[in-house]
Amino acid sequence: xxxxTLCFPINAAGEFLLxxxxxxxxxAKWNGFGGKLEAGETFxxxxxxxxxxxxxxxxxxxxxxxVAFLDFRFxxxxxxxxxxxxxxxxxxxxxxxPTEEMEPRWFSAATLPYEDMWSGDRLWIPMLQARRKxxxxxxxxxxxxxxxxxxxxxxxxxxxxxxxxxx
Numbered sequence: 001x002x003x004x005t006l007c008f009p010i011n012a013a014g015e016f017l018l019x020x021x022x023x024x025x026x027x028a029k030w031n032g033f034g035g036k037l038e039a040g041e042t043f044x045x046x047x048x049x050x051x052x053x054x055x056x057x058x059x060x061x062x063x064x065x066x067v068a069f070l071d072f073r074f075x076x077x078x079x080x081x082x083x084x085x086x087x088x089x090x091x092x093x094x095x096x097x098p099t100e101e102m103e104p105r106w107f108s109a110a111t112l113p114y115e116d117m118w119s120g121d122r123l124w125i126p127m128l129q130a131r132r133k134x135x136x137x138x139x140x141x142x143x144x145x146x147x148x149x150x151x152x153x154x155x156x157x158x159x160x161x162x163x164x165x166x167x
Contacts, residue, residue: 004084005047006032007064008128009057009092014109019054019102020116025080030117033102034084043085043160051089055104056097063091066158067128069135072120076142085160088128119147133158 009017018030033054037046044061051057068086096104107113109129114122120138127134136152 002082003037003043003046004034004082005037005043005050006034006070006084006086007047007051007059007089008032008087009051009055009059009089009096011090011106015106016109016112017055017057017096017104017106018112018117019104022101022103024101026118028116030105030107030113031121032086033104036082044087047085047087051092054099054102056099057092057094059089059092064089066160067133068124069155069158070124071137073137073139074144075139075148077144080144085158086128119145120150123150124152127152 011017017033019033020030021027033051034047035050035054037043038049041049044064047064048059048061051059064087066085067088069083070086071083072081074080096106098104112125119140124134124136124138133155134152135155135158136150138147139149140146141148
């Protein structure tokens with residue numbers, strides 16, 4: 001189970017910054033910015049690093065708002081299974097710019113491109129937009145696209161686990 005992060009910058013107009021993947025797993029899908037933890041890295045350090053690498057934005061760890069813990073499972077592709085902490089960030093430095101990996105673009109809440117995102121996103125992202133904190137499980141079917149099972153629970157508070165940083 002790979003530890004990962006996702007980070008969604010939100011501007012003063014309430015728009016979400018998403019990135020369209022240019023390569024690798026999930027190519028052509030719009031998503032938040034994130035990826036796998038590097039050895040010895042905390043989840044917040046990973047989120048800040050990935051945001052900078054994939055969008056050019058520089059955020060501070062203290063400005064990340066932890067809003068979800070998600071367990072992503074792939075029914076017949078266990079090598080793709082990963083857990084992830086999801087953050088919102090409203091403060092950063094810089095201007096979003098395309099990178100080798102991502103093409104960033106702002107979307108209003110009403111225009112998020114769900115048809116070009118992971119199928120589970122249309123279920124849990126609106127929960128975050130409603131200011132809910134959640135913990136959830138998303139199981140993808142054998143085709144790695146359609147959903148086999150989902151479960152989401154509202155939580156009062158979330159705390160990153162340090163035990164996953166030493167792998």
